[in-house]
Amino acid sequence: MGTMPIDQDEIQALVSVETGEIDRRIFTDQAIFDREMREIFGRAWLFLCHESQIPKSGDFFEAPMGRDNVLVVRQKDGTIRAMLNTCTHRGNSVCRAEEGNTKNFMCTYHGWTFGIDGELVGVPQLESFYKNDLDLSKHGLRHVAQLDTYKGFVFATFDAEAPTLIDFLGSTGRLGIDLIAEMGDMEIVPGVGKFEIDCNWKLCVDNLFDWYHPQITHMSATYANLPVEVDDAFLEQARDAGGARTPDGTEIEFSSSDVLDFPDMIGVFGEYGHAIAGPPADPQKLAQQWRNRPEAIEALGPLGIRIGGHPGIFPTMWITEIGQVSLRVPRSPTLTEIWWFNFVPKEAPAEVRSFMIEVQNHLFGPAGVLEQEDGENWAQGTMHAAADQSATIPHLLKMNLGRGKIIREGGLARIEDATNEHAQLWTYKAWAQWMSGSSWEALAEGTTPGDTL
Template sequence: MTSVKPLEGTFAGYVDYDQGLVDRRIFSDPDIHRIEMERIFARAWLFMCHESQIPNKGDFFQTYMGENSVIVTRAADQSVQVLLNHCMHRGNTVCKADSGTVSSFMCSYHGWTYDLTGKLVGVPGFKNIYDRQLDKDKWGLRKAAHVESYRGFVFATLDPEAPSLREFLGAPGVHMIDTLANFGDMEVIPGIIKHRLQCNWKSAMENDQDYYHVGISHASLFDSIGEAMDDVNQGYWEDQDGEIIRGEYGHVADTIPEHNHANVFPHMCMFTNLLQAVVIRHPRGPMETEQWYFSFVDKNASEEERRAILQRNIMRLGPGGVIEQDDGENWELSTKGAAAPAMRNVPVNYQMGVGNGELVQESELGFPVMKARRTNEEYARWQYRAWADWMDADSWQGLKANHAHPDHPEKLPTPFER
């Protein structure tokens, strides 16, 4: 892994978990973004696709690991490969399609050709120009260090030192995926909803369990379906009990039956009960994010049920949807506000619910949860606390040795000084 140094002391200095304050520079600083790509996105297990998208030999799906283009393929031996989409000759992409079925990948620049495992199998002029001197075995496509699947959800990591996927997810992360997978024999409905926003990827991440904004930001939605705003706000702002799931390495989820949003850090969110969807937030620089929505359905569902799920997700989550237009504008304006020179030394406030939760070691889920108000900013605080752990660790070994444990609050760091 590339050796980098924090900009000012440690990155724990950017996050005051105990007081609920976060340095707003983390949402816009290009140097911080660069380190995020090296220490988070090049190290974490990232969701690639669902196995239903690549069921047969030669099937592929193009996606990203951070800002690296990669191809997920189903090889001849049925193994799943994750290949960096860059020719080893000059770096040109070898695949330009979003998905499909092929027997090989050829660079359109000079014609170097690779098989489904990334092996270099074709070089124009190999005999007459290279005089057979090119060692093709050494010039195959770069690959992800590890690829694993859990219940059909394919993950990969670029870091050879990464722990197993199950260790990364922990019991909370496994529970989050199970919650969606248990809806049936799930598969992805063809067609990924994609759109870009002028916002930092973390602004979108923290919104998934933010129930404080619902009655304000989405007032037009509730008005259109005939729900009184007083009733909506009462449902979210009353002192109602909830359960906050906090996993190691930044995973968070709620257990609200009618919603249930779950985040696998850093970029995957699952909407289970309400939408049966997964959203991936691909960073595109410090102030731009590309969102990809995958809609899931039981393989045994009728065509009518499939259309209903897809139509519902397009209407709510698409770039012209009644939810994402509201949220996207908020995230864009918040990111611009974080970059405003006059606000540079003003922390972002995440103080809702500080000190009000109760850690329950023996929960019905089989792992510790926090009992607290259902509307709470503990979700975001925990994610940013984990963010600092990732950023301060120079290796997976260091991260495993020094990170906050949800069932051991005493391991939290000393708050930063202002």
């Protein structure tokens, strides 16, 4: 599709919270994508990396911030800086490696050289060609406006007027990060998984809160992991699918409990679009026993201990239940690069670390049994959103619409309900608020949960 002129009123019309309908053009239109880069990715605090990736002076990691790439670098004094990976001379990259350790960054076009602090420290033929008439102090690498960390997670923003990281995350965003940080003394496994899917980035974000699709999308993957022997009681429990049928008319006997284990959901909604949604946690399960640690109980609080769903830090950071962080990196309206960071406890024995990594890679990533299926859904949705007539059919989020009563407790706003689409709708509501170019004050007010959703 071609681009469409947009203003604030038109942006708001693209998302109807009252009807649960989203205009599909937001998934393919170039003008909307360009505005996202400016209003969302040019202002929001974005996750860059984890401190365990850059422990020593000179360690660096290249991270995306919208359409820009920044170098996140550990300084000699232990602090961290982030700067655009573009030479201030002619714009080439000053670093071609994705991560590593260095004493400086040199552009391979003309040899301009920058220290790890971003200062311009070397220009070939400065005396003979420039006659010493070039002020090096004015041509260092451009730094991000603000950089901060929360429990080892490094974030940055291009907006000098943005609230602090702590305020941006709020209680919901901090709880989302706590749900991985409190698993133990966590570190990232070397190497970041990266691959591309022909889809819009918002469909990837939408999906992380979607607990309606596993019973169909992931049927083959789930049945492959079912126990070989099942009793009559188990089979009886599985006969509550309620309407799904194969092309030949056969009813699919597949229970949501086969995938979710719980019929109820907990959703937490915070300012700026952060959310957590999913079934309650079971601290008695082996993979969840870290929740019984006194430190975790204190950090998470009575509600956090119960939450077992997926945290989403707006706009593109997803935290899984199994010690992973994913970024949905927008490359174009119809192309998204998926990044996966695998975390393990530092003190874990080698066999435990190996097992965790195996499970993580088995589920998500280019070879993950779940994400291969998810990616096909996102690509299909994006393809049809780019068609002429199909694009006029709204993207629907009507499940339990208007029935989610907000409960406020302990500084958090939550909904406890059956499977629903509240978190997806909350994400698009926040998206529209960001895209309207609101001031930070208006943005916070416009993304404060009301009484229902």
